[in-house]
Amino acid sequence: MTGTKKHTVKSIAQMLNVSTATVSNAFNRPDQLSRELRQRILAECERLGYSGPNPAARSLRTGATGVVGVMLADKLAYNFTDSCALEFLQGVSQVLDDAQVNMLLMPGRREFYREKSLEAIPERYILYGPPRDMGILERIERQRKPIVSVDFSLPNHLALNVDNYGGAKAAAQHIFATTDGPVYVMGLRLTKTPMMKRIDEEELRSPDLSISRQRLEAYLDAGREAGRPIRTEHIWSSNESTWYEGIQAAREALNSVPRPAALLCMSDQLALAALSVARELEIDVPGQLKIVGFDDTPEARRNHPQISTVYQPSVEKGRLAAMMVLNPERYESRVLPTxxxxxxxS
Amino acid sequence: MTGTKKHTVKSIAQMLNVSTATVSNAFNRPDQLSRELRQRILAECERLGYSGPNPAARSLRTGATGVVGVMLADKLAYNFTDSCALEFLQGVSQVLDDAQVNMLLMPGRREFYREKSLEAIPERYILYGPPRDMGILERIERQRKPIVSVDFSLPNHLALNVDNYGGAKAAAQHIFATTDGPVYVMGLRLTKTPMMKRIDEEELRSPDLSISRQRLEAYLDAGREAGRPIRTEHIWSSNESTWYEGIQAAREALNSVPRPAALLCMSDQLALAALSVARELEIDVPGQLKIVGFDDTPEARRNHPQISTVYQPSVEKGRLAAMMVLNPERYESRVLPTxxxxxxxS
DNA sequence: TCGACTGTCCGTAAGGTTAAACATAACCCG
DNA sequence: CGGGTTATGTTTAACCTTACGGACAGTCGA
Known part of the structure; x- marks a missing residue:
């Protein structure tokens, strides 16, 4: 009910008997006016509760929104529970904060966008993992804005990857060197159809560049090189890296015959779940069963026992992705070590 | 280098020989034109890669941005590591997604805002915990936009709280009933000066409505009612609910004499840390030491041993906060049960 | 002393959209 | 048939900002 009229550059300008351009400059180009006038204007704005030029009008005029879209593979809620994603986002937000740029989190599934699409807002995109719904990708590419893909590659765009193969191979070699019995794999999203728990031969032969497949190839290669190839029926897959799914898969794997001597887990979350099931079945780790994870999330370190795992620089990955998307011309695609x-x- | 001219309502309108208003209506008011024309326009837009009216121009015209600001107490990075905050955000994002509204995460410290302030963007605010820098609050209130405060209260605004006192009291009563020895408190941000590990008598007497203090009062009352008042020097405080700080405080507490028989922890994070230190010192839990946490985060449930704790509906709190801020007139301030x-x- | 330069400030013209008011034709009902 | 409704479009006027080209006075170098 208070008739507090909204302030604009114009109203401020009138009040001080200067031009609107000058008020604008006071905020945006300090060098365009004398220090004292600028101070006077800023003080008046403060007094009147005018907190700077209207962002909408500004971005209409300049064509820039100051927003970087971070597209996550799936829906948002899921990523809020995955500490690997969280560390990545933390890295991104550090850099973006410093650059005075906003981060718009976007789900990677078209169902979440209705008509009033948000795609128009961001000026640049970070794609964290291949979007579930690849149709969205096409629409983004059509906008011809800077894109950085993380954990996968896109032709003609900057990509930021991690040495999944190298890390997974090191883990597998370590396991094969310290174990005699059968080695099982606890995979992530290995199958095309969400409900499947096991990958089949055919699917195994079809090409796929996802990080899960890179890790799987490394496991398989290590097995072959050790003269103990991993059998297809010993590869389990859970569709999401959630606690519940992990528990289920681990329960099936650890109850099967022959019982595994080691579990190569594609995430720490899965390793944690496997560990919990092992305790439930009274299997001694690492005595009877060795477990190695992936990602090196904080939980892996804090757990008792501490989980053997492959470190990847998640925070740094986020920071770098943000820097790359802000200055695409200054960077090239990279692969970070693990x-x-x-x-x-183990 | 492709001369792909930017499309606008105007260019689309020209191309189809209709007015700009009609194109606009095709997107915003389906009832204002015939179904067929609308289809034709939408198809043409799809073909040309025009993904709807420019958001900046729209919000300049309508005065609405479709953005809810979620102000976190501290810097953003911290909240990405606190699973209680994460669950809250998850709840918020569920509701906001459904309402086609964007969530802008904002840090609660003024240092993070330079001149090009972001405060002007959001149309409504959710304040998650009292902002570190209360000056920011004043500036937001001046904008006279809907505000919902969570975990604290603000005169003349909707507040959403949780029954901290009740939950903490139940926890403390349970501990006093099952324990004989000294009961220690592992607090959170109890002291004004960040570095202090112990609260002093004077500070204890100064009023404070933070959730930490509500919980503390409950602990103290329970102790008094049990005839075993908690001694001031048995109250420890860590400034952030991080693993590292928790470990430090727990180490000091568990090494002090007399050794506590129970620890009332103000967060699960702290309880987890305490548990880890107990293991390190070979103190049996719950045999020699009972521990109870707060929040009931997923980690508390997953841990071995599972942590006794006070459940608060974090996700629901987020959902409700979002609904309240979207329809302030339909809600009243509330206190959720624990x-x-x-x-x-324990 | 003159031209060139510098430091300040101003006027104006977009920039893309939508609410409100207006226009037109088709339709309906007694 | 006449008056009023409905369905469908159009015209116009902001919304608030900033880039750009000028304008004007004072300063400097030769």
């Missing part, structure tokens, strides 16, 4: 950390579960 | 979950650490 390192095996042997701890208490 | 429940004690006794598990394996």
């Amino acid at each position: 390192t095996l950390h042997i701890r208490e579960t | 429940t004690l979950h006794i598990r394996e650490t």
Whole structure:
């Protein structure tokens, strides 16, 4: 009910008997006016509760929105539970904050966009993992804005990857070197159809560049090189890296015959779940069963026993992705290193 | 280098020989034109890669941005590591997604805002915890936009709280009933100066409505009612609910004499840290030491042993906060219930 | 002393959209 | 048939900002 009229550059300008351009400059180009006038204007704005030029009008005029879209593979809620994604986002937000740029989190499934599409807002995109719904990708590419893809590659765009193959291979080699019995794989999203728990021969032969497949290839290669190839029926897959799905898959794997001597897990989340099931079945880790994870999330380190895992620089990955998308011309596609950390579960 | 001219309502309109208003209506008011014309326009837009009216121009014209600001107490990075905050955000994003509204995460410290302030963008605010820098609050209130405060209250605005006192009291009563020795408190942000590990008498007497203090009062009252008042020097405080700080405080507490028989922790994070230190010192939980947490985060449930804790509906809190801020006139301030979950650490 | 330069400030013209008011034709009902 | 409704479009006027080209006075170098 308070008739507090909205302030604009114009109203401020009138009040001070200067031009609107000058008020604008006071905010945006300090060098365009004398220090004292600028101070006077800013003080008046403060007094009147005018907190700077209207962002909508500005971005209409300049054509820039100051927003970077971070498209996550799936729906948002899921990523809020995945600490690997969280560390990545943390890295991104550090850099974006410094650059005074906003981060718009976007789900990677078209169902979440109705008609009033948001795609128009961001000026640049970070794609964290291949979007579930690849149709969205096409629409984004059509906008011809800077794109950085993370954990996968896109022709003609900057890509930021991690040495999944190297890390997974190191982990697998370590396991094969310290184990005699059968080695099982706890995979992530290996099958095309969400409900499948096992990958089949045919699917195994079809090409796929996802990080899961890179890791799987490394596991398989290590097995072959050790003269103990991993059998297809020993590869389990859970569709999401959630606690519940992990528990289910681990329960099936650990109850099967012959019982595995080691579990190569494609995420720490899965390793944690496997560990929990092992405790439930009274299987001693690492005595009877060795477990190695992937990602090196904080939970892996904090757990008892501490989980052996492959470190990947998630925060740094986020920081770098943000820097790359802000200055695409200054960067080239990169692959970040991974390192095996042997701890208490192997 | 492709001369792909930018499309606008105007260019589309020209191309189809209709007015700009009609194109606009095709997107915003389906009832204002015939179904066929609308289809024709939409198809043409799809063909040309025009993904709808420019959001900046729209919001300049309508005065609405479709953005809800979620102001977090501190810097953003911190919240990405606190699973209680994460669950809250998850709840918020569920509702906001459905309402086609965007969520802008904002840090609660002024240092993060330079001149090109973002405060002007959001049309409504959710304040998650009292902002570190209260000056920011004043500036937001001046804008006279809907505000919902969560976990604290603000005169003349909707507030959403949780029964901290009740939950903490139940936890403390349970501990006093099952323990004989000294009961220590592991607090959160109890002291004004960040570096202090112990609260002093004077500070204890100064009023404070933060959730930490509500919980503390409950602990103290329970102690008094049990005839075993908690001594001031048995109250520890860590400034952030991080793993590292928790470990430090727990180490000091568990090494002090007399050794506590129970720890009332103000967060699960702290309880987890305490548990880890207990293991390090070979103190049996719950045999020699009982521990109870707060929040009931997923980690509390997954841990071995599972942590006894006070459940608060974090996701629901987020959902409700979002609904309240979208329809302030339909809601009143509320206090959500908490429940004690006794598990394996007490 | 003159021309060139510098430091300040101003006027104007977009920029893409939509609400409101207006226009037109088709339709309906007694 | 006449008056009023409905369905469908159009015209116009903001919304608030900033880039750009000028304008004007004072300063500097030769």
